[in-house]
Amino acid sequence: MTRHRLEVWGDPIEHSRSPALHTAAYRALGLDWQYGRRRVSAESFSGELGALDETWRGLSLTMPLKDAAFAATSSRDRHAELTGAVNTMLLGSEPQGFNTDVGGIIDALAENGIEDFAAVRILGAGATAASALVAASECGASRVEVHARRPERAEGLWALGERLGMRVDVTELDASGALVDLTIATLPSGTVLDASVSAALAESGGDLFEVAYEPWPSALADAWHGGRVVSGSEMLLHQAVRQVRVFLHSDPLHPLDDEARVRDEMRSAYVGD
Template sequence: MLSADRLAVWGDPIDHSRSPSLHAAAYRELRLSWTYGRQRVTEAEFPARLSELDGTWRGLSLTMPLKNVACSAAVELDDAALRTGAVNTYLLTAEGPRGFNTDVGGLARALHEAGVGEPRAARILGAGATATSAVLSLAQLGTRRVEVVARRPEAVIPLRALGESVGVEISRASFDDPRMPSPVDVTIAALPGKVDVGPGIRPFAENGGLLVDVVYGNWPTALAEQWRVAGNEAINGLPMLLHQALLQVRIFVGGDPAVPLERENAVLAAMRIALVGD
């Protein structure tokens, strides 16, 4: 690992990724002459491309659709990756790739930064892979009640099991539920940016507290506009992107997402500037 200085983000599509700018800013601040690029890698190509990496490679950031296949190929998983079945970070070692899920910690840090330090109750819109990470993020912050709004009841079953394992009670609602939703401190939108949820979203906006929409392109989304019309604040997914990237830098530098970097405040500030200017 001493001579390993190559890093990249893999995914498909990948041209939109802001990870190269974030990581380049961090390594400049740390005075590390590492390279960080981006490569389009499909799920089918992933095993072969991974096997081609040599000892000059230190690690990878992984985005969709690679998070599940990366989890299966890892020789070791951190707790977040183990619970979610998703890996967004590889630390490459002689024994094989160690897998991490920094989306969980990144979202928790973003919520805390937004002033939602200890949400008593929360709501998640959508029941896909991002919702899984959101449940764990909320559990880290001490949330004990989470409502998942999903069209298919069966989609909530694995989330309910995950919630039980971390002491979070998961209930389900639907977008066309005639009942008025209960007020919550924060709503996490884990939906595609252009999804049309229809007029049924208005009650959720009125009773949704802060909206954290994980989308960060084409902002503001239609969902965010509904929150603003209802008089509630909405933020995009850039703070989550920033903080999950900082945790990745911790992994690439020291091998542990829980151990802060030297001069971490300066590193985070440099990454934040790069994110705004990208």
């Protein structure tokens, strides 16, 4: 029996653009695979996962399921192990877990010419902040400021920085900070900061990579000045390309056949969705 079914799970999930991206990819690759979406809560995840049959190839996971997916996988790639988060499951007798968000951030930054930076500011302290921290490390950053509404939530990021050999300083979200080359905002979609806070962050924040992509431009992106601004739609695209690699080759680093064309088809589907 061919494993040909895939879905993105999360709660909420109605806003997800993943079906458009993945459907375009498989069409471009000549594969008759089905990709849909399903609203799944953290409480119902285990039951939903256990009910899948052998027609299922894999899952994309968004909030609040990345921790549960981590626990449900038998093996995980390095990015998933570092962050404690799985956003991609390759199903089978021993499910494999991957975190393609890290690579999605790296690829999105590189495509927009943002590759040479030493000091980074991360806004937020959730699962995506951990992916941003690992991405910053792999891009060569040596110092990271984490600004969080509740700094105590960032203890795990400080510990992760220790593992990565990086200096991580944690402070309040509205605290002033040193000059940095890049700001990565991982705050929830729709977050609106006080105008004075946004202005201060922009003044010393370098380029802005805003993980959120709806609504766009975000309030923070609108307030940014002096540096480049990159939307989270770029991360969404590139992490999805890595997910397709996983579903085809069990490896997020294994390029697709004619990958540039496939990526262009995915981008076109996203823009037109």
